[in-house]
Amino acid sequence: MSAGTFTPRPGAAPVSRMIVAQTALETRMLLRNGEQLLLTVIIPALLLTLFSAVDIVDTGAGKSVDFLAPGILALAVMSTAFTGQAIATGFDRRYGVLKRLGASPLPRWALMTSKTLSVLVTEVLQVALLTVIALALGWSPQGNPLSVAALLLLGTAAFSGLGLLMAGTLRAEATLAAANLVFLLLLVGGGVIVPLEKFPGAVQSALGLLPISALSDGLREVLRNGTALPWGDAAVLAVWAVLGLGAAAKFFRWE
DSSP states (O other): OOTTTTOOOOSOOOHHHHHHHHHHHHHHHHHHOHHHHIIIIIHHHHHHHHHHHSOOSOOOSSOHHHHHHHHHHHHHHHIIIIIIHHHHHHHHHHTTHHHHHHTSSSOHHHHHHHHHHHHHHHHHHHHHHHHHHHHHTTOOOOSOHHHHHHHHHHHHHHHHHHHHHHHHHSOHHHHHHHHHHHHHHHHHHSSSSSOGGGSOHHHHHHHTTSHHHHHHHHHHHHHHHOOSOOHHHHHHHHHHHHHHHHHHHHHOOOO
């Protein structure tokens, strides 16, 4: 046995390894949380199944599932990147978890990167599950998968910024109430289940500028109509992403 085999080597692990470990931890915590699973998996799956099987809302010509599936995918992104992340981060901040992690060798930017990667992992699982359900209901998707991926990433960035902004500026209880309220309001008025054309003209124009509406309509253009990439919707999402992430970076309070 050579000398120095058991010589201690104190020091922080590489940042990349810390990010991977923190991402795995954040993902496990999310998947073990029953309330978060209800919000991110069960509710979107139930809405897709119910409104596709029962003719409750007039979704226009064609099969209901062809209209609903893109909107439910957008809802899944919002539920994870905005609602779920805002609530979880808000309570982490309240209980001092963020403060303690901020004092650890893990840089703060790496912590936020881990949270974002955890959101992306969860979204991959959501999209896979909802796609299987939609296909079983008779969904016939069109378009380029790369365009779908681009829209989902832009939507994730937009909703993540808004979720972190809310979690970093409001009390945890206020974040819990506000995030759930926004989720319900955008579910109804964001073109997820009810077409925007059903709303009055002035209201329709305003709703069309919301990130959930841009993501729903953009995914629908690609997956239903085979559009290459709806640049208007992508631009709306990009603006929300820049504004949300910029405001979160400036105003986020760690304590």
